[in-house]
Amino acid sequence: MYHIIYNPISGKKGSAAKSLALVEEKLKGAKIEYIVHPTEYAGHSTKIVQELSKEPDTKILVMGGDGSFYEALNGIENFENVTLGLLPCGSGNDFIKSSHHPKELDAALDVIIKGDSDYIDFIQLDDRRCINVVGGGMDVDVLLKYASMKHFHGKTRYYLSLFSVLLKPKFHKLRFTIDGVSSDKSVFMIGVGNGKFIGGGLPICPYAEVNDGLLEIVVVNEIKKRKILPAALGFLSAKHINKPYTEDFTAKEVTIEVLDDSKFEADGEIFGGKSIHCQVVSGKLRVFK
Numbered sequence: 001m002y003h004i005i006y007n008p009i010s011g012k013k014g015s016a017a018k019s020l021a022l023v024e025e026k027l028k029g030a031k032i033e034y035i036v037h038p039t040e041y042a043g044h045s046t047k048i049v050q051e052l053s054k055e056p057d058t059k060i061l062v063m064g065g066d067g068s069f070y071e072a073l074n075g076i077e078n079f080e081n082v083t084l085g086l087l088p089c090g091s092g093n094d095f096i097k098s099s100h101h102p103k104e105l106d107a108a109l110d111v112i113i114k115g116d117s118d119y120i121d122f123i124q125l126d127d128r129r130c131i132n133v134v135g136g137g138m139d140v141d142v143l144l145k146y147a148s149m150k151h152f153h154g155k156t157r158y159y160l161s162l163f164s165v166l167l168k169p170k171f172h173k174l175r176f177t178i179d180g181v182s183s184d185k186s187v188f189m190i191g192v193g194n195g196k197f198i199g200g201g202l203p204i205c206p207y208a209e210v211n212d213g214l215l216e217i218v219v220v221n222e223i224k225k226r227k228i229l230p231a232a233l234g235f236l237s238a239k240h241i242n243k244p245y246t247e248d249f250t251a252k253e254v255t256i257e258v259l260d261d262s263k264f265e266a267d268g269e270i271f272g273g274k275s276i277h278c279q280v281v282s283g284k285l286r287v288f289k
Contacts, residue, residue, distance in 0.1 A: 001033060001034070001035065001055075001057075001058065001059065002033065002034040002059045002060075002061060002085075003034065003035050003037055003048075003052050003058065003060050003061065004020070004023060004034055004035070004037060005037050005039065005045045005048060005060060005061065005062045005063060006020055006037065006038050006039065006063050007038070007039045007045075007063070007064060008038050010063075010064060010089060010090070015089075016089070019063060019087075019105055020036070020063065022106065022109070023063065023087065023105070023109060026106070026109040026110075026113065027109075027113075030113045032113065034061075043071060044071075045068065045072055046071045046072070046074050047075065048075065049071075049074075049075025049076055049082075050075045050076075050077055052075075052082075053075065053076045053077045053079075053081050053082045054077060054078060054081070056080075056081050057081065058081050058083070059082075059083050059085060059288075060072060060083070060084055060085065061087055061112060062084065062085065062086060062087060063087045063089045064089050064090050065088065065090015065091060065092055065093045065095075065096075066092060066093070066094050066095050066131070066132050066267045067090065067267060067269065068090060069084075069086060069095060069132075070130065070131055070132075070266065070268070072084065073130075073131050073285070074128055074129050076285075079284045079285060079286070082286065083117050083286045083287065083288060084285065084286065085111075085112040085287070085288045086099070086101050086287060087108050087112075088103055088104070088105060088108060089105060091153065091155070091200070092155070092158070092199065092200040092201070094133075094196075094197040094199070094200065094201070095131055095132040095195045095267075097195070097196065097197045097201065098132070098195035098197060098209075098210055099120060099195065099289075100289075101287075101289065111288050111289065112288045114288075115288070116288065117286050117287060117288050118211070118286070118287065119211065119283050119286055120210045120211050120285055120287055120289075121194050121210055121213060121281060122194060122280075122281050122285050123194050123215065123266070123279070123280060123281070124279045124280075124281045125277065126273070128266060129266075129281075130278075131285075132193075132194060132195040132198075132267050133191050133192065133193045133194070133195055133196075133197075133198050133204060133208075133266075133267070134191070134193075134265070134266050134278055135189070135190060135198060135204070135264065135265045135266075136172065136174065136187070136189070136190045136256070136262055136263070136264045136265070137170075137171075137172045137187050137188055137189040137190050137220070137262070138166075138169065138170075138188055138189040139189055139190070139198060139199075139204070139265060140262070140263050140264065140265050140270060141165045142158070142161045142162050142165050142199070143265055143268060143270055144270065145161040145164050145165055146158060149161055158199050158200055162199070162232070166232050169188065169225060169228050171186045172187050172188075172260060173185075173186055173258075173259035173260040173262070174187055174190070174256055174257065174259060174262060175256070175257040176217075176219065176255070176256055176257075177254065177255040177256075177257075178217060178249050178254050179251055184259065186221065186222040187219055187220060187221055187222065188220045188222060188223050188228070188231075189204070190218065190220065190256070191205045191216075191217075191218045192205075192217050192218075192254060192256075192278045193205025193216040193217075193218065194208060194210055194215065195208055195210060201236075202235050202236060203237075203238040204218055205218050206238040206241055207241075207248070207250075211282075213252065213280060213282045214250045214251065214252060214280060215250065215251055215254065215278060215280050216248065216249070216250055217248070217249040217250070217251060217254050218241065218246065218247070218248050218249075219247040219248075220240060220245060220246050221245045221247065222245070223245050231245070252279065252280050253277065253278060253279040253280070255275060255276070255277045256278070258273070258274050258275065
């Protein structure tokens, strides 16, 4: 059975209903039986997926972006039972840019109807999973600002939040342990990437691959404040990765300890904690592809 996870209030007014109509039309045309599960509150899709994943041969089609995929991933109780379908309906759709899934809803449905599947990696944290990027520093500062801006949407809202944060930048004290080696750093921004992109297309981890069994760990260290704006512009084209203030690692796991009041984000969801342990998980998450 195919199950559609659907947020009725996502996107611009009326866009979610139009997207659902297209999904239903395509599935009916392919004579595929399905059930629609509308979500009613934040985190509801996690609970829905928890129940659905207990049944064998369950196909779960998630309509949304990184946040929706994050909620679904965190609900899976039995990975052997589930094949996940990613239907891009979010505002940023950053993970889709890395996973080589179609960016258009109609084409993504064709992939699902064809029925081929494969495994992709995800990041296991202490108490949650992440499908795209775990971030910290400026990344979280921007998301906090983004949440406070109510009059803009999508990329415009994100870039206005980014510009506001760049005007008054902060640096964050963190301790990293990679391959058994620990070091304390004052950072502008970090990314632990299964996927490459954040913020609607910023390639923070440009060499990350979703099926290589590795994480790309990018640490942008403290920068002179007068150089922050041009440095930030370089993020748009991944020029930051070759700058002297940037360190780039690959590893299967990393531990990050907080030495100040910093927070983290996973797929755009902000959370706290004095330390996090990120580990790549391969060969468990099956997706239509």
